[in-house]
Amino acid sequence: xxxxxxxxxFLSMQEGKNYTIYCNYSTTSDRLYWxxxxxxxxxxxxxxxxxxxxxxxxxxxxxxxxTKARLSTLHITAAVHDxxxxxxxxxxxxxxxxxxxxxxxxxxxxxxx
Amino acid sequence: xxxxxQSPTHLIKTRGQQVTLRCSSQSGHNTVSWYQQALGQGPQFxxxxxxxxxxxxxxxxxxxSGLQFPNxxxxxxxxxxxxxxxxxxxxxxxxxxxxxxYTFGSGTRLTVV
Numbered sequence: 659x660x661x662x663x664x665x666x667x668f669l670s671m672q673e674g675k676n677y678t679i680y681c682n683y684s685t686t687s688d689r690l691y692w693x694x695x696x697x698x699x700x701x702x703x704x705x706x707x708x709x710x711x712x713x714x715x716x717x718x719x720x721x722x723x724x725t726k727a728r729l730s731t732l733h734i735t736a737a738v739h740d741x742x743x744x745x746x747x748x749x750x751x752x753x754x755x756x757x758x759x760x761x762x763x764x765x766x767x768x769x770x771x
Numbered sequence: 772x773x774x775x776x777q778s779p780t781h782l783i784k785t786r787g788q789q790v791t792l793r794c795s796s797q798s799g800h801n802t803v804s805w806y807q808q809a810l811g812q813g814p815q816f817x818x819x820x821x822x823x824x825x826x827x828x829x830x831x832x833x834x835x836s837g838l839q840f841p842n843x844x845x846x847x848x849x850x851x852x853x854x855x856x857x858x859x860x861x862x863x864x865x866x867x868x869x870x871x872x873y874t875f876g877s878g879t880r881l882t883v884v
Contacts, residue, residue: 662813689871700861701814701875746813750870757870758804758827761813 664762681730681747775876792847796864803845808859
C-alpha cells in the first residue's frame with residue numbers, strides 16, 4: 659500500500675522567512691503533485707513533477723523531486739501572508755489503472771506578519 | 772471551457788438517510804474520480820468512473836456507489852449514512868482515466884447528524 663507522509667503537519671512562519679515542506683512516499687511513482695487548499699475550498703493544483711531531478715518554480719514557491727530518495731520538497735521563499743493555506747502532496751502508483759492519487763495529510767501553513 | 776461543478780455545495784442529513792451528490796465534468800473530460808476529505812485530513816480516493824463504468828475503488832464500503840452518465844457527469848450515492856461520513860466530497864475530472872490535468876470541483880460539504 660502506498661503511503662505518503664508530509665512534515666511538518668503544522669508550520670507557523672513569519673513573513674519574510676524561508677522554509678521547506680517535505681513529502682516522503684513509500685513506493686515508486688512517476689508523478690508527484692502539489693496542491694494548495696484554502697479553508698473550506700477545493701484543491702488548487704500548484705505543480706506536477708514528472709521525473710527525477712525535476713524542479714518547478716512559481717512565485718515564492720519552488721518544488722523539487724528526488725525519485726531515488728522518494729522525496730519531494732516544497733520550498734517557500736520570503737513568505738507572505740497570502741501563502742497561508744494547507745499544502746498537500748499526492749502521488750499515484752504506476753501500476754494503478756485508474757491513477758488514483760494518494761495524498762499526504764497536508765501541511766497547514768500560517769504566515770504571520 | 773467550463774470547469775467542474777458540484778452540487779449541492781452544502782447539505783445536512785440525518786444518520787441512516789441516503790444522499791446523492793452530483794458532479795459535472797469539465798468539457799472534453801471523460802473520467803470522473805471521487806474523493807472524500809475528512810476534516811484535517813488529505814482526500815481519500817473513493818472510486819473512478821470512465822466511460823460510464825466503474826474503474827476501481829478505494830477502501831470504501833458498498834453503501835458508497837456511483838454512476839456516470841453519457842455526458843460524463845457523475846453521481847455519488849451514499850446509503851445508510853453514518854456520522855463518520857461527514858466530510859468534504861470532491862470530484863475531479865480528467866481525460867482517459869489519467870490524473871494528469873485533474874480538475875477538482877469546489878466540493879460538497881456533507882454533515883451527518
